[in-house]
Amino acid sequence: MMNRVVLVGRLTKDPDLRYTPSGVAVATFSLAVNRQFSNQQGEREADFINCVVWRKPAENVANFLKKGSLAGVDGRIQTRNYEGQDGKRVYVTEVVAESVQFLEPRNASGGGNRNDNEFYGAPPREPQGNPYGGGNQNQRPNNNQGFTRVDDDPFAGNGQIDISDDDLPF
Amino acid sequence: MMNRVVLVGRLTKDPDLRYTPSGVAVATFSLAVNRQFSNQQGEREADFINCVVWRKPAENVANFLKKGSLAGVDGRIQTRNYEGQDGKRVYVTEVVAESVQFLEPRNASGGGNRNDNEFYGAPPREPQGNPYGGGNQNQRPNNNQGFTRVDDDPFAGNGQIDISDDDLPF
Amino acid sequence: MMNRVVLVGRLTKDPDLRYTPSGVAVATFSLAVNRQFSNQQGEREADFINCVVWRKPAENVANFLKKGSLAGVDGRIQTRNYEGQDGKRVYVTEVVAESVQFLEPRNASGGGNRNDNEFYGAPPREPQGNPYGGGNQNQRPNNNQGFTRVDDDPFAGNGQIDISDDDLPF
Amino acid sequence: MMNRVVLVGRLTKDPDLRYTPSGVAVATFSLAVNRQFSNQQGEREADFINCVVWRKPAENVANFLKKGSLAGVDGRIQTRNYEGQDGKRVYVTEVVAESVQFLEPRNASGGGNRNDNEFYGAPPREPQGNPYGGGNQNQRPNNNQGFTRVDDDPFAGNGQIDISDDDLPF
DNA sequence: TTTT
DNA sequence: TTTT
Numbered sequence: 001m002m003n004r005v006v007l008v009g010r011l012t013k014d015p016d017l018r019y020t021p022s023g024v025a026v027a028t029f030s031l032a033v034n035r036q037f038s039n040q041q042g043e044r045e046a047d048f049i050n051c052v053v054w055r056k057p058a059e060n061v062a063n064f065l066k067k068g069s070l071a072g073v074d075g076r077i078q079t080r081n082y083e084g085q086d087g088k089r090v091y092v093t094e095v096v097a098e099s100v101q102f103l104e105p106r107n108a109s110g111g112g113n114r115n116d117n118e119f120y121g122a123p124p125r126e127p128q129g130n131p132y133g134g135g136n137q138n139q140r141p142n143n144n145q146g147f148t149r150v151d152d153d154p155f156a157g158n159g160q161i162d163i164s165d166d167d168l169p170f
Numbered sequence: 171m172m173n174r175v176v177l178v179g180r181l182t183k184d185p186d187l188r189y190t191p192s193g194v195a196v197a198t199f200s201l202a203v204n205r206q207f208s209n210q211q212g213e214r215e216a217d218f219i220n221c222v223v224w225r226k227p228a229e230n231v232a233n234f235l236k237k238g239s240l241a242g243v244d245g246r247i248q249t250r251n252y253e254g255q256d257g258k259r260v261y262v263t264e265v266v267a268e269s270v271q272f273l274e275p276r277n278a279s280g281g282g283n284r285n286d287n288e289f290y291g292a293p294p295r296e297p298q299g300n301p302y303g304g305g306n307q308n309q310r311p312n313n314n315q316g317f318t319r320v321d322d323d324p325f326a327g328n329g330q331i332d333i334s335d336d337d338l339p340f
Numbered sequence: 341m342m343n344r345v346v347l348v349g350r351l352t353k354d355p356d357l358r359y360t361p362s363g364v365a366v367a368t369f370s371l372a373v374n375r376q377f378s379n380q381q382g383e384r385e386a387d388f389i390n391c392v393v394w395r396k397p398a399e400n401v402a403n404f405l406k407k408g409s410l411a412g413v414d415g416r417i418q419t420r421n422y423e424g425q426d427g428k429r430v431y432v433t434e435v436v437a438e439s440v441q442f443l444e445p446r447n448a449s450g451g452g453n454r455n456d457n458e459f460y461g462a463p464p465r466e467p468q469g470n471p472y473g474g475g476n477q478n479q480r481p482n483n484n485q486g487f488t489r490v491d492d493d494p495f496a497g498n499g500q501i502d503i504s505d506d507d508l509p510f
Numbered sequence: 511m512m513n514r515v516v517l518v519g520r521l522t523k524d525p526d527l528r529y530t531p532s533g534v535a536v537a538t539f540s541l542a543v544n545r546q547f548s549n550q551q552g553e554r555e556a557d558f559i560n561c562v563v564w565r566k567p568a569e570n571v572a573n574f575l576k577k578g579s580l581a582g583v584d585g586r587i588q589t590r591n592y593e594g595q596d597g598k599r600v601y602v603t604e605v606v607a608e609s610v611q612f613l614e615p616r617n618a619s620g621g622g623n624r625n626d627n628e629f630y631g632a633p634p635r636e637p638q639g640n641p642y643g644g645g646n647q648n649q650r651p652n653n654n655q656g657f658t659r660v661d662d663d664p665f666a667g668n669g670q671i672d673i674s675d676d677d678l679p680f
Numbered sequence: 681t682t683t684t
Numbered sequence: 685t686t687t688t
Binding site for chain 4: 343347348349350373375433434
Binding site for chain 2: 001002003004005006007008009010033034035047048049050072076077078079093094095
């Protein structure tokens with residue numbers, strides 16, 4: 001119905017980039033968003049919000065953001081659940097980013113971001129047949145710098161496989 | 171830093187109203203927000219988003235919303251964690267509503283909402299001293315229709331006490 | 341960089357649907373959004389916010405909304421300017437809706453909205469070549485019920501032609 | 511009803527700080543927000559969005575932001591109108607910022623922002639009596655560096671006086 | 681499992 | 685009347 005989230009915060013770690021079996025990029029990261037007011041103990045707390053982003057912007061995130069980077073997210077809240085390792089249902093609430101903006105100033109901490117200090121997600125729904133051109137649909141991507149390398153199965157060795165093509169937001 | 175959420179959806183159950191030991195009202199509810207696009211199986215899925223609201227708007231929510239009510243929420247994402255029953259940490263991501271709007275039409279399903287079909291939350295940060303006048307700070311509220319009744323301890327019998335005054339957003 | 345708007349309010353008039361010379365639908369409407377608090381005179385004021393929506397959702401707006409309809413808008417603020425009738429520059433600030441939701445209850449005021457009480461905008465970027473199928477790109481659309489009829493030039497007789505294909509948000 | 515705006519962009523000029531006759535601070539500034547996609551000519555356009563902020567955050571804006579500063583705004587769209595110099599009604603659509611965040615890195619361009627690289631607006635609705643303590647209600651503020659100085663009437667010499675205490679959002 |  |  002309506003579901004909109006806007007966040008600005010800092011990555012708590014380097015983003016994690018993976019690929020679904022059919023070759024779609026997906027990056028996950030956690031944003032620390034400092035709260036506006038201090039608590040009763042006078043401390044400034046933060047919320048740690050898990051984010052997911054798909055396709056081209058996933059690769060941008062992996063290439064341009066790292067632990068500590070200031071980033072903006074425009075997206076929506078998603079809930080999902082899966083069978084946990086112990087057989088019980090695990091409930092997840094996270095933010096699916098439709099666009100991510102790099103808010104670090106130019107030539108800061110070794111970035112390399114062209115495009116006027118920002119980049120944006122691909123359109124939430126893809127243009128035509130082969131999304132993101134180049135037939136990268138069913139083959140392994142070959143530029144593997146900057147993210148968790150995967151060989152055949154991007155999720156191999158990942159005990160908790162809870163992201164699949166079914167989670168694609170489009 | 172920046173943390174803003176806007177939702178429109180329907181309550182999955184009647185809201186749950188409780189009071190902290192010091193007498194502050196807090197309502198929780200879950201909103202089902204239908205997704206914009208159908209999935210690959212052609213089904214329209216929904217996200218089920220847990221919301222919390224404090225003080226006067228908590229009481230409004232309890233009085234005016236029920237299972238199935240269409241409502242709008244303007245707030246922020248909050249994360250917190252507590253020691254689970256089994257001793258392990260439980261992580262929670264939820265929405266703290268700063269204002270809640272009743273979107274059901276006038277004289278729909280037994281509402282009774284005055285104020286031009288809407289009501290709003292109290293200001294996000296409280297003035298000082300005695301919020302919401304009337305010295306309801308340290309005594310039990312006595313209008314108990316429409317919400318989970320509490321006797322002495324609002325959380326009595328609630329095995330999982332993970333909301334306290336410390337969670338007050340101001 | 342980041343530009344996000346979410347509104348819920350009521351149409352002040354029936355929406356206005358037109359077509360650009362190349363056949364792209366564009367609807368405009370104004371939303372009255374009641375303010376949260378009364379002013380010093382105790383009156384509840386409203387903001388009257390002009391909105392524009394393109395393509396399929398424009399036609400949905402024309403078909404499903406009318407004066408007084410409760411609607412939600414998710415979009416962004418756009419500013420533009422044009423040469424006024426008196427030769428001076430006119431500045432416009434409006435909301436470009438990416439999706440519009442019909443918030444009126446089912447079978448209310450003669451709607452006819454299927455799809456679980458809501459509809460959404462088309463994807464911000466179009467699927468393939470011919471957007472919205474049917475080759476309506478360069479010909480007049482022929483379902484003219486429910487909106488301002490246009491014959492050859494959709495803006496004919498409209499002294500102030502300030503919307504063209506150049507204003508297309510994608 | 512619901513009216514929420516989140517922006518990130520750069521100030522097109524130094525902010526303008528004034529005071530109402532009763533001594534309430536109000537700052538105005540314009541944010542250039544680059545659009546996400548280039549237009550058909552391949553240029554990246556921007557929206558220029560006028561913002562208003564009241565009270566303490568107005569003074570923070572005047573003290574910490576200047577032309578070119580990167581800032582985030584969380585607020586709402588407001589429309590108002592006034593009698594123009596030529597006797598005809600002028601319609602204004604602007605953003606009332608409830609909080610403003612300074613997104614420039616620490617020790618950037620001569621800032622001086624403490625508070626962990628950000629500051630926020632005062633609560634949207636004021637406690638009571640004397641807002642922001644210190645009896646600054648009916649007297650001229652005396653720290654006049656960094657903003658348009660005013661002597662007796664903060665709007666003196668301002669041909670277009672269209673902001674008064676009546677425009678206070680609370 | 682948390683960022684500046 | 686526009687910013688990097």
